[in-house]
Amino acid sequence: MAITTFFSFSFILVLSLFTLISAKCHPDDEQALLSFKSAITADPSAMLSSWKPATDCCIWAGISCQAPNNRVNSISLSGQPNSYLSGTISSSLSKLRFLDGIYLENTRNLSGPFPTVLFHLPNLRYVYIENNKLSGRLPTNIGNLTRLYALSLEGNRFSGKIPSSISKLTELSQLKLGGNHFTGTIPDGIRQLKNLTLLALDRNKLTGSIPDIFTSFSDLRVLRLSYNRFSGNIPASISGLAPLLAYLELGHNSLSRRIPDFLGKFRALDTLDLSWNRFSGTVPKTFGNLTKIFNLDLSHNQLIDPFPVMNVKGIESLDLSYNKFHLKQIPKWVSSSPIIYSLKLAKCGIQMKLDDWNPSETYFYDYIDLSENEINGSSVKLLNRTDYLVGFWGSGNRLKFNLESLKFPATLKTLDLSRNLVYGKVPKAVTGLNSFNVSHNKLCGALPATTFPASSFAGNSCLCGSPLAPWLWK
Ligand SMILES: *[C@@H]1O[C@H](CO)[C@@H](O)[C@H](O)[C@H]1NC(C)=O
Numbered sequence: 001m002a003i004t005t006f007f008s009f010s011f012i013l014v015l016s017l018f019t020l021i022s023a024k025c026h027p028d029d030e031q032a033l034l035s036f037k038s039a040i041t042a043d044p045s046a047m048l049s050s051w052k053p054a055t056d057c058c059i060w061a062g063i064s065c066q067a068p069n070n071r072v073n074s075i076s077l078s079g080q081p082n083s084y085l086s087g088t089i090s091s092s093l094s095k096l097r098f099l100d101g102i103y104l105e106n107t108r109n110l111s112g113p114f115p116t117v118l119f120h121l122p123n124l125r126y127v128y129i130e131n132n133k134l135s136g137r138l139p140t141n142i143g144n145l146t147r148l149y150a151l152s153l154e155g156n157r158f159s160g161k162i163p164s165s166i167s168k169l170t171e172l173s174q175l176k177l178g179g180n181h182f183t184g185t186i187p188d189g190i191r192q193l194k195n196l197t198l199l200a201l202d203r204n205k206l207t208g209s210i211p212d213i214f215t216s217f218s219d220l221r222v223l224r225l226s227y228n229r230f231s232g233n234i235p236a237s238i239s240g241l242a243p244l245l246a247y248l249e250l251g252h253n254s255l256s257r258r259i260p261d262f263l264g265k266f267r268a269l270d271t272l273d274l275s276w277n278r279f280s281g282t283v284p285k286t287f288g289n290l291t292k293i294f295n296l297d298l299s300h301n302q303l304i305d306p307f308p309v310m311n312v313k314g315i316e317s318l319d320l321s322y323n324k325f326h327l328k329q330i331p332k333w334v335s336s337s338p339i340i341y342s343l344k345l346a347k348c349g350i351q352m353k354l355d356d357w358n359p360s361e362t363y364f365y366d367y368i369d370l371s372e373n374e375i376n377g378s379s380v381k382l383l384n385r386t387d388y389l390v391g392f393w394g395s396g397n398r399l400k401f402n403l404e405s406l407k408f409p410a411t412l413k414t415l416d417l418s419r420n421l422v423y424g425k426v427p428k429a430v431t432g433l434n435s436f437n438v439s440h441n442k443l444c445g446a447l448p449a450t451t452f453p454a455s456s457f458a459g460n461s462c463l464c465g466s467p468l469a470p471w472l473w474k
C-alpha cells in the first residue's frame, strides 16, 4: 500500500515536473502561430505539420523561443526547391510580443500587401521576407520601423516608389529591395543609413542618376544596383567606399562617360560588374591595382584600347566582350590564372592560332567564349585539356580542323563553332549537347539523328539528312 502511494506520488511529481518543463509555449504565442498557420492555404511539403495545438510551440519547425520567459523570438521558414507556402501573413502575429526576427525565405507563394503587422512588433529587428509574391506599395510610414537592423523584401512584386521615410531606418545594416517592380529614383534620404553594410536595389525599374550620397557610408561592403534604368555617371562619392567595398554591381543600366580612375583604389574589390552600360574611353590604368579582383565584367560597353596590365594573381571570371578593344592576344594575367572558370573575350580583336594558347591551368574552366575574333587553328587541343568545360563559343573566327577529331568533354552542353572553316563529318557525340551550332562551315556527309534545328547546320558544303530540308543541301 505504502509502496503504491509512494509510486503514485512520484508519478504525479514526475508528471507535474514534466509539464512544468515542457509547457514552454506562452498561450498568446501558440494562438498567434496557429492563426498564422490557418492563413496558409497550401503547404504541400508539410512545412507546418509540427504546428499542432496543445503541443509546445517552442519545438515546432522554424520556431525558436528565448529564455528567461520562453517567448517566441523567431520564425524561420525556408522553402526548398520543391516546397512552397500559399496564403497571406496573418496579422495575428502581433501577439508575438518578443519576436525579434521573421524569416520567410523562398516560400515562393505568400501573397498580399506589405504585412503591417510588422509595425506592431516592438522587438522586431530582422525582417527577411524573400522570394514570395507580396505586392502593392510599401507603406509611406515604413520609416516607423526604426529598430530594424535588417530589412529584406527581395524577390517579391512590390511596386511604386521607395518611400522617403526609409531614411529613418538608421540602424539598418542590410537593406535589400532587389527583384521587385520599384520605380522612381533612389530616395536621397538613403544617405542617412550610415550603418549599412549591404545595399541591394538591383532588378527593379529605378530611374534617374545614382545619387551622390555615399560619403557617409563607412561600412558598406556590398552595393548592388544592376538591372535598373540608371543613367549619368558613377558618382564621385562612391570613391569614399574604397577601403571596404567588395561587391560593386552596376551592370545592365544606361550609365555613361568614363570609368572613373578612383575605382583603382578599391583594394578590397572582389566583384566589379559594369556590363551592359554605355561607358566609353579607356579602362583606367589604376585598375592594375585591383589585386584582389576575382570577377570583372566590363562587357557590352564602348571601351577602347589600351587595356591596362592587371596585377591580379588569380582572376576567376572575366568578361570584356563586345567593346572596342583590340587586345591582339589573350593577356598573360588571364592565361596564368590558376583558378579561372569563365573567360569571355568575344569581339576583343584577338589574333592568334588557338593551338598556341597555353593557359597554365584548365582544370576549372566551365565557359570559354572567343567568338568574333581572328583566331585560326584548331580547338581540339584546348577541348582535350578542359575536362569540365560546359560551354565553348568560337563562332565568327577562322578555326580550321576536322570535327571528328574533337574530343567532347563529358560536361559539355553548348558548342558554337558557326562561321568558321571546320570540315569533316558531324560526329554522333554531338547528340549529348543541349545547344550546338556548326552553321557556315565546310562540313560534309550524313547528319546523325539530333533535335537541333536546321539553322545549326545551314550553310555547309555538303551536309545532308534531317533537319536539313533538301533545298538547303549544297
Ligand atoms: C499561389 O497563391 C495563389 C493566391 O493565394 C493561389 O491562387 C495559387 O493557387 C497558389 N499557387 C500554388 C501553386 O499553390
Ligand SMILES: *[C@@H]1O[C@H](CO)[C@@H](O)[C@H](O)[C@H]1NC(C)=O
Residues within 6 Å of the ligand: 141, 144
Ligand atoms: C507611425 O506612423 C504613423 C503614420 O505616419 C504615425 O501616426 C505614428 O505616430 C507612427 N508611430 C510611431 C511609433 O512612430
Ligand SMILES: *[C@@H]1O[C@H](CO)[C@@H](O)[C@H](O)[C@H]1NC(C)=O
Residues within 6 Å of the ligand: 170, 171, 172, 194, 195
Ligand atoms: C551604428 O552602429 C554603431 C555600432 O556598430 C552604433 O553605435 C551606432 O549607434 C549606429 N548608428 C546608428 C545611426 O544607428
Ligand SMILES: *[C@@H]1O[C@H](CO)[C@@H](O)[C@H](O)[C@H]1NC(C)=O
Residues within 6 Å of the ligand: 264, 285, 286, 287, 288, 289
Ligand atoms: C596605382 O595605380 C597607379 C596608376 O597605374 C600607379 O601610379 C600607382 O602607383 C598605383 N598605386 C599602388 C599603391 O600600386
Ligand SMILES: *[C@@H]1O[C@H](CO)[C@@H](O)[C@H](O)[C@H]1NC(C)=O
Residues within 6 Å of the ligand: 351, 352, 353, 374, 375, 376, 377
Ligand atoms: C593564324 O593567325 C596567326 C596570328 O594572327 C597568323 O600569324 C598566322 O599566319 C595565321 N595562320 C594561318 C594559317 O592563317
Ligand SMILES: *[C@@H]1O[C@H](CO)[C@@H](O)[C@H](O)[C@H]1NC(C)=O
Residues within 6 Å of the ligand: 380, 381, 384, 405, 407
Ligand atoms: C588528349 O590528351 C591526351 C593526354 O593528355 C593525349 O594522350 C591525347 O593524344 C590527346 N588527344 C588529342 C586529340 O589531342
Ligand SMILES: *[C@@H]1O[C@H](CO)[C@@H](O)[C@H](O)[C@H]1NC(C)=O
Residues within 6 Å of the ligand: 395, 418, 419, 436, 437, 438, 439, 453, 455, 456
Ligand atoms: C547558328 O548560328 C547562325 C550564325 O551565327 C545563326 O544565324 C543561327 O540562328 C544559329 N542557330 C542556332 C540554333 O543557334
